[in-house]
Amino acid sequence: MRIIEVTGPALVLGSTQPDVAERNVPVVRRRSGGGAVLVRPGDVLWVDVLLPAGDPLWEDDVGRSFHWLGRAWVDALASLDVEGAWHDGPLVCTPWCRQVCFAGLGPGEVTVDDRKVVGLAQRRTRAGALFQCAALLRWDPEEMARLLDLDTEAEKALANLAGPLAVDGAELEMALLGELTTLLQD
Numbered sequence: 001m002r003i004i005e006v007t008g009p010a011l012v013l014g015s016t017q018p019d020v021a022e023r024n025v026p027v028v029r030r031r032s033g034g035g036a037v038l039v040r041p042g043d044v045l046w047v048d049v050l051l052p053a054g055d056p057l058w059e060d061d062v063g064r065s066f067h068w069l070g071r072a073w074v075d076a077l078a079s080l081d082v083e084g085a086w087h088d089g090p091l092v093c094t095p096w097c098r099q100v101c102f103a104g105l106g107p108g109e110v111t112v113d114d115r116k117v118v119g120l121a122q123r124r125t126r127a128g129a130l131f132q133c134a135a136l137l138r139w140d141p142e143e144m145a146r147l148l149d150l151d152t153e154a155e156k157a158l159a160n161l162a163g164p165l166a167v168d169g170a171e172l173e174m175a176l177l178g179e180l181t182t183l184l185q186d
Helices: 064-078 141-147 152-161 169-185
Strands: 002-004 010-013 027-029 037-039 044-052 110-112 115-125 128-136
Touching: 037 044, 037 141, 044 169, 064 110, 064 115, 064 128, 064 169, 115 152, 141 152
Parallel strands: 010 027
Antiparallel strands: 002 044, 010 037, 044 128, 110 115, 115 128
16 A cells, blocks of 8 residues: 655646647546546545455455455445445446546445545556555545546535545545555455
């Protein structure tokens, strides 16, 4: 597990998204799939988890491969008295899910009160998988819509589809580390 410290704002695009123009926020691209994530210091807890192929947690089915990680996030949240759920079905896509990570719900992703709070993406090679996780600590659907040239309907939908976690980022980081350590030792 590695924590990615966000030191400045950036709009992080998924690997298959078309480029977008910068609007006072640098635009960068990650190698895993999914929609855009807006990061700013203190707004997102970004965690990468590396899993070697053949690990007991490894799952050949790409959709099901997220389930163990979603459960770990839910257990970490539960230890902070936050009741969450991980999605164990197929991708639930809205008209904006290809553009905005938090506008859709994929396997393993986590919701609280029916709003997405943890987004997951992965990149696989023969050696293993890199899971990239983003937990929302703050959520600004208006800015996200503006950065991606989305209309008012999208902005309103984004406000209902996702939301921030009411937890301390450092406490969530420690809780997740504890859950992952337990899982990886079993």
